[in-house]
Amino acid sequence: MSSASTDDAFLDALLGACGDSVLLGEAIPESCHSDWTGHGACRPLALVRPASTAEIARLLRLCNEHRRPVVPQGGMTGLAGAAVPGADSVALSLARFTGVEAVDRAAATLTVRAGTTLQAVQDAAEEAGFRYPVDFGARGTCQIGGTLATNAGGHAVIRHGMTRDRVLGLEVVLADGRVLEMMNGMIKNNTGYDLKQCFIGAEGTLGVITRAVLRLAPPQGETHTLLCALRDYPAAVSLLHRLRGAGLALEAFEVMWQDFYAMSCDWRGGRPPLPSSHPLYVLCEAEGDASRLEAALEAALEAGEVEDAVLASGTAQARELWTIREATAEFPVKLAPINFDISLPIADIGAFVEAAGTVLRQHWPGARIVNFGHIGDSNLHLTVDGRSLAEDTPAARHAIEATVYRLVGKYRGSISAEHGIGLLKRDFLHHSVPPDVIDAMRLLKRTFDPHGILNPGKLLPAKEEIDTPDAHQHGACGP
Ligand SMILES: Cc1cc2nc3c(=O)[nH]c(=O)nc-3n(C[C@H](O)[C@H](O)[C@H](O)COP(=O)(O)OP(=O)(O)OC[C@H]3O[C@@H](n4cnc5c(N)ncnc54)[C@H](O)[C@@H]3O)c2cc1C
Numbered sequence: 001m002s003s004a005s006t007d008d009a010f011l012d013a014l015l016g017a018c019g020d021s022v023l024l025g026e027a028i029p030e031s032c033h034s035d036w037t038g039h040g041a042c043r044p045l046a047l048v049r050p051a052s053t054a055e056i057a058r059l060l061r062l063c064n065e066h067r068r069p070v071v072p073q074g075g076m077t078g079l080a081g082a083a084v085p086g087a088d089s090v091a092l093s094l095a096r097f098t099g100v101e102a103v104d105r106a107a108a109t110l111t112v113r114a115g116t117t118l119q120a121v122q123d124a125a126e127e128a129g130f131r132y133p134v135d136f137g138a139r140g141t142c143q144i145g146g147t148l149a150t151n152a153g154g155h156a157v158i159r160h161g162m163t164r165d166r167v168l169g170l171e172v173v174l175a176d177g178r179v180l181e182m183m184n185g186m187i188k189n190n191t192g193y194d195l196k197q198c199f200i201g202a203e204g205t206l207g208v209i210t211r212a213v214l215r216l217a218p219p220q221g222e223t224h225t226l227l228c229a230l231r232d233y234p235a236a237v238s239l240l241h242r243l244r245g246a247g248l249a250l251e252a253f254e255v256m257w258q259d260f261y262a263m264s265c266d267w268r269g270g271r272p273p274l275p276s277s278h279p280l281y282v283l284c285e286a287e288g289d290a291s292r293l294e295a296a297l298e299a300a301l302e303a304g305e306v307e308d309a310v311l312a313s314g315t316a317q318a319r320e321l322w323t324i325r326e327a328t329a330e331f332p333v334k335l336a337p338i339n340f341d342i343s344l345p346i347a348d349i350g351a352f353v354e355a356a357g358t359v360l361r362q363h364w365p366g367a368r369i370v371n372f373g374h375i376g377d378s379n380l381h382l383t384v385d386g387r388s389l390a391e392d393t394p395a396a397r398h399a400i401e402a403t404v405y406r407l408v409g410k411y412r413g414s415i416s417a418e419h420g421i422g423l424l425k426r427d428f429l430h431h432s433v434p435p436d437v438i439d440a441m442r443l444l445k446r447t448f449d450p451h452g453i454l455n456p457g458k459l460l461p462a463k464e465e466i467d468t469p470d471a472h473q474h475g476a477c478g479p
Pocket residue numbers: 035036071072073074075076077078079082083094114135136137138141142143144145146147148149150151152153154155202203204205207208209210418419455
């Protein structure tokens with residue numbers, strides 16, 4: 001914890017080094033106090049908004065010398081509390097370091113500064129005749145730097161992979177101000193350790209990402225949307241296998257359990273496109289020849305894999321079908337959601353859903369649980385409605401989380417599929433990551449950030465936080 005006099009000395013030095021980019025006190029907007037979750041909202045000691053790699057390097061060098069925590073901030077749309085500052089920390093916003101620097105049509109790559117929004121990158125790719133296929137609801141606000149630091153997933157992971165899969169090059173500033181220039185633009189480049197991968201998904205704990213070279217995809221062709229009703233989870237796995245082998249490019253394979261489908265159709269009103277009586281529903285999107293999809297569907301109906309289906313006849317009907325899956329946007333208003341973003345081996349997801357339902361209802365009788373998932377990506381979203389609990393208290397929520405994550409560990413799954421660890425999941429990390437691997441993570445942290453100034457208290461479990469005497473405790477209103 002820092003004292004008022006060390007704060008003053010540091011702020012003098014900060015204003016000297018980064019003058020115009022520094023905001024203090026009331027001038028720091030509330031949007032920098034917490035991310036999308038609102039968790040642990042706290043005003044940092046200072047907000048710095050540098051406009052160049054050199055300025056970021058200068059800032060980090062200074063903070064490192066003063067052993068001052070630095071919390072990198074992108075668009076603050078994160079869902080794990082990973083960008084929440086402490087009261088004694090410097091929030092480093094990338095919001096002024098924006099712009100697409102170049103599009104290389106021959107290589108199908110785009111070079112971009114970290115503060116650029118995902119939407120701006122998608123627009124620039126489209127303008128150049130390509131597509132940047134990482135996509136999700138926060139596109140207009142989240143920044144490329146944030147998507148890299150969280151290794152964001154989104155709608156088209158089944159076809160195009162996670163953010164990590166779209167990166168060829170990276171520029172990173174280390175805690176001591178050294179700039180790692182790794183702006184490779186070639187697909188084939190085996191020159192030693194692929195260090196950039198350490199910083200992708202590291203949630204700002206190892207370095208600050210300043211620029212990136214991203215791989216672009218061809219524009220999307222004709223796509224078709226299909227909603228199927230199924231008898232059970234194994235049928236969904238068979239359908240996934242069938243569609244993968246049908247000569248189509250699968251863009252989405254979303255499985256909705258009856259609890260989710262029935263609730264969503266109820267919220268929409270009107271007649272559901274398929275009756276709500278089936279145990280499971282799959283909404284899929286595929287690019288390619290419509291006749292191939294029709295043939296695959298016919299075979300699936302004949303095999304008894306699919307019990308009923310609707311193939312959208314056009315864009316309007318496709319959009320209608322997607323509104324069922326997009327009921328998640330209404331969760332914060334219509335439920336008191338306790339959300340889980342977990343990964344499990346694809347074949348085990350059905351059994352996990354049943355096991356989780358059983359164990360949760362044993363301890364919390366009457367708990368309302370809804371399930372859907374991007375099953376092709378091994379990703380399950382399980383939600384418990386806090387309103388259905390006898391008491392929706394922080395302790396009850398924590399106990400529910402511990403119950404679900406323990407079960408995830410038993411199934412050898414991951415407690416975070418795409419949102420990261422941040423503050424909200426760090427105490428559960430051990431359910432998915434063995435002790436030796438957590439130790440190796442700590443080793444990496446010490447190597448890149450020996451004084452522990454970068455985003456302290458995030459990702460690694462609190463009790464195990466690096467044990468150097470210099471490591472800062474997170475400030476007064478920290479986690
Ligand atoms: C409506 C909505 C839908 C969403 N859908 C999805 C989804 O489908 N898939 C998904 O994966 N996520 C999703 N998210 C979560 C969120 O949008 C992503 O995690 C996004 O990548 C965060 O980007 P950001 O710029 O807002 O980062 P922030 O929230 O500002 O920061 C997130 C983390 O990245 C670090 N960071 C930010 N910039 C840098 C940088 N330049 N260098 C180093 N570290 C940095 C921060 O310190 C923090 O640890 C959704 C969020 C919302 C609100």
